Amino acid sequence: MATEALSGEAAALPFDDPRALAAVSLIWREAHLLDARRYEEWDGLWTEGGEYVVPIDRDTTDFAATLNLVYDDDRMRRMRIERLTGGFSISAAAAARTVRSVSRHVVTGRDGDAIEICSAQVLVGYKREETFVLAADVTHRIVFGTEGPGISRKIVRLVNSEEAVTASGFLL
Amino acid sequence: MTPEIGSLVEPDRVAGSLYTDPALFEREMDRIFHRTWVWVAHESEIPKAGDFKTAWVGRRPVIVTRDRRGGVNVLLNRCRHRGASVCETPKGNGNGFTCPYHAWSYSLDGALRGIPYPEGYEDVVEKKDLPLQRLKAGSYAGMVFASFSEDVEPLEDFLGGARLWIDRFMKQGAGYPIKVQGEHRFRFQGNWKIQLENTTDWYHFPIVHRSWMASVDAETANMLSIMTDENAITHSLGNGHSVAISVADHVDFDEDDGTEKLQDRFGHLVEELSKDMDPAKVRRIVRAMHGVGFNLNLFPNVAMSMSFFRVLRPVSVDETEIRHVALGLDGGPEIVNRERLRIHEHFQGPFGFGSPDDAEAWNRVQRGVAGDAGMAILVNRGLGREKPNDLGQPTSHATDETGMREAYAMWKRMMTDGN
Numbered sequence: 001m002a003t004e005a006l007s008g009e010a011a012a013l014p015f016d017d018p019r020a021l022a023a024v025s026l027i028w029r030e031a032h033l034l035d036a037r038r039y040e041e042w043d044g045l046w047t048e049g050g051e052y053v054v055p056i057d058r059d060t061t062d063f064a065a066t067l068n069l070v071y072d073d074d075r076m077r078r079m080r081i082e083r084l085t086g087g088f089s090i091s092a093a094a095a096a097r098t099v100r101s102v103s104r105h106v107v108t109g110r111d112g113d114a115i116e117i118c119s120a121q122v123l124v125g126y127k128r129e130e131t132f133v134l135a136a137d138v139t140h141r142i143v144f145g146t147e148g149p150g151i152s153r154k155i156v157r158l159v160n161s162e163e164a165v166t167a168s169g170f171l172l
Numbered sequence: 173m174t175p176e177i178g179s180l181v182e183p184d185r186v187a188g189s190l191y192t193d194p195a196l197f198e199r200e201m202d203r204i205f206h207r208t209w210v211w212v213a214h215e216s217e218i219p220k221a222g223d224f225k226t227a228w229v230g231r232r233p234v235i236v237t238r239d240r241r242g243g244v245n246v247l248l249n250r251c252r253h254r255g256a257s258v259c260e261t262p263k264g265n266g267n268g269f270t271c272p273y274h275a276w277s278y279s280l281d282g283a284l285r286g287i288p289y290p291e292g293y294e295d296v297v298e299k300k301d302l303p304l305q306r307l308k309a310g311s312y313a314g315m316v317f318a319s320f321s322e323d324v325e326p327l328e329d330f331l332g333g334a335r336l337w338i339d340r341f342m343k344q345g346a347g348y349p350i351k352v353q354g355e356h357r358f359r360f361q362g363n364w365k366i367q368l369e370n371t372t373d374w375y376h377f378p379i380v381h382r383s384w385m386a387s388v389d390a391e392t393a394n395m396l397s398i399m400t401d402e403n404a405i406t407h408s409l410g411n412g413h414s415v416a417i418s419v420a421d422h423v424d425f426d427e428d429d430g431t432e433k434l435q436d437r438f439g440h441l442v443e444e445l446s447k448d449m450d451p452a453k454v455r456r457i458v459r460a461m462h463g464v465g466f467n468l469n470l471f472p473n474v475a476m477s478m479s480f481f482r483v484l485r486p487v488s489v490d491e492t493e494i495r496h497v498a499l500g501l502d503g504g505p506e507i508v509n510r511e512r513l514r515i516h517e518h519f520q521g522p523f524g525f526g527s528p529d530d531a532e533a534w535n536r537v538q539r540g541v542a543g544d545a546g547m548a549i550l551v552n553r554g555l556g557r558e559k560p561n562d563l564g565q566p567t568s569h570a571t572d573e574t575g576m577r578e579a580y581a582m583w584k585r586m587m588t589d590g591n
Contacts, residue, residue, distance in 0.1 A: 054523060056354060065506075067354025067498050067513050069523045076518075079387045083525055089383035091528035128539075162262065164357040164493050167522035168532070
């Protein structure tokens with residue numbers, strides 16, 4: 001279900017809507033879990049049928065028709081978690097340490113039970129004598145169900161997605 | 173210098189300095205990448221007049237264009253005036269290229285078309301003398317190669333025994349031409365030859381890619397039971413090229429005795445395609461969903477592996493960029509091309525279930541070799557069981573290092589005066 005797009009002045013974080021603060025709080029909790037590589041708990045933040053995408057083409061919205069870095073439904077996301085935690089992947093075993101900030105939140109869409117928030121993410125990673133930076137625009141669609149807010153869609157548009165991307169054993 | 177270089181490569185081992193010596197790297201750029209045929213594009217990337225893409229030949233940036241007459245041109249991406257690059261758009265369509273510095277403009281075939289304020293060049297410059305530098309270009313089965321050497325041998329001769337395998341690779345199109353659907357790019361901190369070796373190294377596969385194997389369905393995992401499959405073999409094809417077979421039943425898709433069961437994971441494809449396609453064609457397409465059952469390594473920079481191209485670009489002696497190019501069926505069913513994209517995403521790229529583990533292994537090779545660059549790299553696996561096939565090509569099990577020995581023999585010829 002699409003959220004209603006908001007334009008211009010309506011895009012600021014609306015502090016009169018308690019859902020906005022709850023959504024931002026969820027986004028920060030997600031960032032914490034990903035930096036801590038607590039992937040099983042991260043999986044619990046998702047609603048059923050969630051879509052997790054790291055596209056190559058920053059402008060596309062038809063992810064199914066194009067090649068992506070990540071294009072996960074529930075099944076692929078859980079297999080990804082299994083790979084990162086199962087002990088059989090040498091890159092996961094030697095995963096980079098990461099610290100990420102997620103900020104510059106703006107609400108880009110709202111409807112009855114969902115809110116869409118676009119944020120800036122700056123991730124600093126470290127592995128074997130090298131420290132690197134990955135920057136991205138991140139869009140979350142947060143759905144408010146009976147069990148509280150959950151992520152129904154997350155799209156991570158890296159600034160350098162069309163060139164060589166450095167990533168080693170962590171998730172964006 | 174030459175005799176010393178020759179001694180670095182022996183039939184069963186190579187010196188670790190091949191990965192670490194900057195002087196050797198410079199010589200490789202000069203004697204290999206700037207002399208032989210280097211892959212730059214697939215024709216599906218530039219189908220229409222005016223289409224272009226940027227690429228690399230060694231460390232030199234080039235533009236690959238389709239001109240108004242349908243010809244393919246490979247041009248050095250460097251203005252003839254003061255040297256600025258004339259194109260920084262990775263791909264697109266246009267009438268030509270204009271240098272951003274003083275607006276010298278060039279046509280799609282590289283001819284210098286215009287110079288602003290030309291009065292300063294009267295009796296100084298003739299435009300016909302200053303085109304963009306053209307490389308020699310050649311194409312085989314849609315694969316576009318370029319060379320800085322006017323004297324390079326004909327492309328078909330260079331590909332030699334690999335041509336049969338290129339033809340077989342293209343049969344995964346099931347009657348449709350192959351097209352590029354996109355690419356993943358990543359870098360590793362290691363020498364380019366570490367990747368070159370890897371394409372026909374099935375020995376690493378069940379070990380490095382165990383987490384990928386664990387994530388796929390049992391039929392796909394069983395399809396790649398290479399360690400125990402005596403039909404999984406590898407051949408040297410000459411000129412540094414080699415092929416390693418992973419799925420013998422998928423070497424030539426024109427051959428089908430009808431006994432192979434289509435994988436359950438593609439049941440939804442069979443159902444959808446069968447609505448308006450005859451069963452034989454559906455079977456032909458679905459059998460090839462994972463691509464061909466082999467990895468073809470073309471010296472020095474491209475591989476045709478199962479369902480994708482692997483393109484390597486040497487950046488420096490200890491840094492290499494890899495592109496994994498996803499392929500689909502040009503004009504084929506959309507549902508098939510989308511499924512092929514999902515298969516590609518599952519393994520490839522910086523967030524795939526396979527590539528990051530390859531990159532970790534290759535980084536570790538570079539770090540380890542630096543510990544003693546004089547110590548040999550062993551490429552002797554299978555020497556005791558390697559035999560010529562009917563064509564006289566050294567042949568052994570697909571987990572053996574026959575392909576690496578072929579690549580290093582070519583490296584030695586090109587790096588010394590043996591070529």
